[in-house]
Amino acid sequence: MSLILCRQEPVKQPFYFEGLGVRLYSSQELCYVIYNNPLLVMEGFVDKSLMDFIRDDLDMAFLAAKLEKWQQSGEDPDELLAIILQECDYYGAAEVSRFRQNLAVYRRMPENELLKEKADYLFSRKQYGKAVEEYRKILELPKSSAGNAVFQARIYNNLGSAYARLFMTDKAYQAYQKSFDLVKNGEVLKRICYLSMWNDRLAVSERFQSLITEEVKLECEEDKKRAEEAAKEARSLKELENLFQKDPIKRLQGAGDLVQSWKQEYRNIMS
Template structure:
């Protein structure tokens, strides 16, 4: 995971499998790290008895497991369940915990479609383009997403593809966006994405291209393009 974690409790002999990102975790600290970094991917289904059972039998933390069971049985909110779980170790600061709770609170009392849109948009802003593409694709498969809303989702899907330099896919998404939302920005981004897909340099960048090409220059172009997409 790219970070050395100091575990105050023993490691599990059997890992807990986090299905949303296909990850095995072996300690409470590792699970808290996952939550802190991926809170926008957490859904209500995360709050289940299997997780509480793993905490009890594999981490040997019966008191924490009991509290988790009580939250599940009492129909607690996901943010409350996460607070109990994360408070079981000292990995996250109070400020980090409050930030996670706020992120989860934003999803409460909203439809599944609204939650997915919020989740996808947050992933896009964090430049987690692969995850954003996955969420936008799931959204577009929903019967509730149609008309202007589907156009806006396609626009953001195009921006996610552009973030990965998949300009042909970006152009196709922007085209579908314009068909549905008639937003001139979607049409404009489609044209630019088509140019970039053909290897053409945006007109405003032609002067810069006279200098030596560097990764830093390419990154600046990419950032400027993505900003114009939003």
């Protein structure tokens, strides 16, 4: 996967940004990624490999030298990101100022809240494997920094949802169970019910079996039917149906492209 913007630069080796699973071919794409994904570039993004890319592939030796000098000064590392945005002339002064303000807001957050922001963002981008890592970092914080019971219940709930999307139903169940034990939330109970429907071999404790009433089961069944109906209209399914209506040559080429996109999506989800 890659981004395609207006300016094309003579890049021999694109820069691979693992945080998004994309290859960057221009200074515009680099700026776009930084500006729109501050939570993913705040820690360690500007390193030697990026500076080498800027110097050797983007042919911006002045910018690379400026970044190296700033990094050696030991001053605010967030300014490295703003320097890139400024020097590449892709965003205006007002936009760069707004970017700085956004970073400042994130930096003022308590560690647990900042980690949650990042984890939730990764989850929203369907990068569930990375989201799991960030949620677990919160749970490993000292008690004084991990947040109150309500906050931790949300983390366990979100962790359970990430595991569920990775089809790790046992781990999802354990996370939902801990969330419910902290705060008796009916929505979490429903999610445990959903898991038991998806995996009939899931070992749900007697305690939760007694809490999941017939009314809750009926509601979950109805939700499941609605989800199955919605799945029939999924874009990926429509693409597959359209593919099989093409002639054999175009069908084979289209199948290859589709499989590659599925592979990339799967890698992003699992990584």
